[in-house]
C-alpha cells in the first residue's frame with residue numbers, strides 16, 4: 001500500500017503561513033508507486049507559483065519523472081486562470097495518475113471544477129483526507145469564501161485581573177517580551193491588523209511585524225470616525241497599506257491622509273443614531289472584498305466592546321500576565337448585562353505558557369462551522 005503523504009503536505013502548507021496571503025496556504029507532495037517522494041512544494045506569494053507547480057518544478061530539478069505519480073495536495077488543484085495558470089492542467093500535462101486532495105476549494109465560483117477536470121482527463125481522484133486540518137489552517141480563506149467576511153481574531157494583553165491599561169491609558173508593558181514576540185507572529189499570519197483611534201492617540205503604535213521574520217507586512221486598518229489621525233503618526237509606513245475607515249465628511253483631512261499614502265473609506269452607520277460612527281459590519285465586508293482573510297484586532301476597550309457586542313469577533317487571543325493591576329481599563333466595554341445568561345459564551349482552545357505569561361485561545365461557539 002502507498003504511504004499517506006498528506007501529513008507531509010499539510011506540514012508544507014504551514015510553511016506558507018505568512019507568505020501566500022491572500023491565497024490559501026497549500027502544500028503538495030508528489031510520490032511514486034514505491035512510496036518515494038519525487039517533489040515537494042507550497043504556495044508562494046500572491047502571483048507566484050502554487051504548491052503543485054512548485055512540487056512539479058522540484059521533481060524536475062531532481063531529475064524525477066512524475067508520469068504515473070500521485071499528487072497529495074491540501075486543497076483541490078485550481079482549474080481557473082487566476083494570477084497564475086490552472087494547476088490541474090499542469091498535473092495532467094506532467095502525467096500525474098492520481099490526485100489526493102484534502103478538501104474542495106471553498107470558492108463557490110470554482111468549487112469542484114479542478115477535481116472534475118482531473119477526473120475527465122482520466123486521473124484517479126480522491127478528496128477528504130486531512131480536510132479538517134487544511135480548513136483549520138485556512139480558516140480566514142474559508143471564512144471569506146463562505147461567509148463573505150474575514151475571520152476576526154482579537155488579541156488582548158492583560159493582567160490576571162483582566163486589566164489592559166491604567167486609567168490614564170498607559171499600558172506598556174503588561175506582558176513580557178516572549179509574549180509580545182509571539183503576538184508579532186500572529187500579526188504576521190494575518191492579512192490585516194485592525195485598531196481604533198483611541199489606541200493610536202494614546203500609544204502612537206507601529207502595529208507592524210518586526211520582532212519575527214516576515215516576507216510581507218499585513219495591511220493596517222484604522223477605525224477613526226472623526227478623522228483624528230495625526231499626519232505624523234507612526235502608522236504611516238512605506239511597506240504596507242493603511243486603510244482608514246471613517247464616518248467623517250471632512251474632505252480636506254481625507255485628502256491630507258491620502259497624500260500621506262492612506263486609503264480613506266467613508267462607511268458611516270445607516271441610521272440617525274449610528275451615522276456618526278463607522279459601520280463595523282460593513283467595514284469587515286469591505287475588507288473581505290479587498291481579499292482580507294484573517295483580521296488581527298489590537299484595539300482598546302471601546303472598539304473591542306463594539307466589535308464583540310455586534311457579534312463580529314470569532315476568536316480571542318489573550319495573553320495573561322501574572323500580575324494584578326486592580327484599577328484600570330478592562331478588555332472590552334460590554335456591559336451592563338441584565339442577566340448572567342446574556343454573557344458572551346466562549347469555548348476554550350489551546351492554552352500555552354509563553355515565557356512568564358499565558359496564551360489562551362477561545363472561540364465563539366459555532367463560528368468555525370461554515
Ligand SMILES: NC(=O)C1=CN([C@@H]2O[C@H](COP(=O)(O)OP(=O)(O)OC[C@H]3O[C@@H](n4cnc5c(N)ncnc54)[C@H](OP(=O)(O)O)[C@@H]3O)[C@@H](O)[C@H]2O)C=CC1
Nearest residue numbers: 157164165169171196198199224225299300301302303306
Ligand atoms: N493591553 C492591550 O492589549 C491593549 C491596550 N490598549 C490600550 O487601550 C487604550 C485605548 O482604548 P480606547 O480609547 O478604548 O481605544 P480604541 O482603540 O478602542 O479606540 C476607540 C475609538 O474608536 C472609535 N470608533 C469608531 N467607530 C467605532 C465604533 N463603531 N465602535 C467603537 N469605537 C469606534 C471611537 O472614536 P471615534 O468615534 O471618535 O472615531 C473610539 O473613541 C490605550 O490606553 C491603549 O494603551 C490598546 C490596545 C491593546
Ligand SMILES: Nc1c(N[C@@H]2O[C@H](COP(=O)(O)O)[C@@H](O)[C@H]2O)[nH]c(=O)[nH]c1=O
Nearest residue numbers: 157171173174175203205206207208298
Ligand atoms: N500593552 C501591551 C500591548 N499593547 C498593544 O501593542 C501596541 C503597540 O504595538 P507596537 O507599537 O507595534 O509595539 C499597543 O498600541 C497595543 O495595541 N501588547 C502586548 O502584547 N503586551 C502589552 O503589554
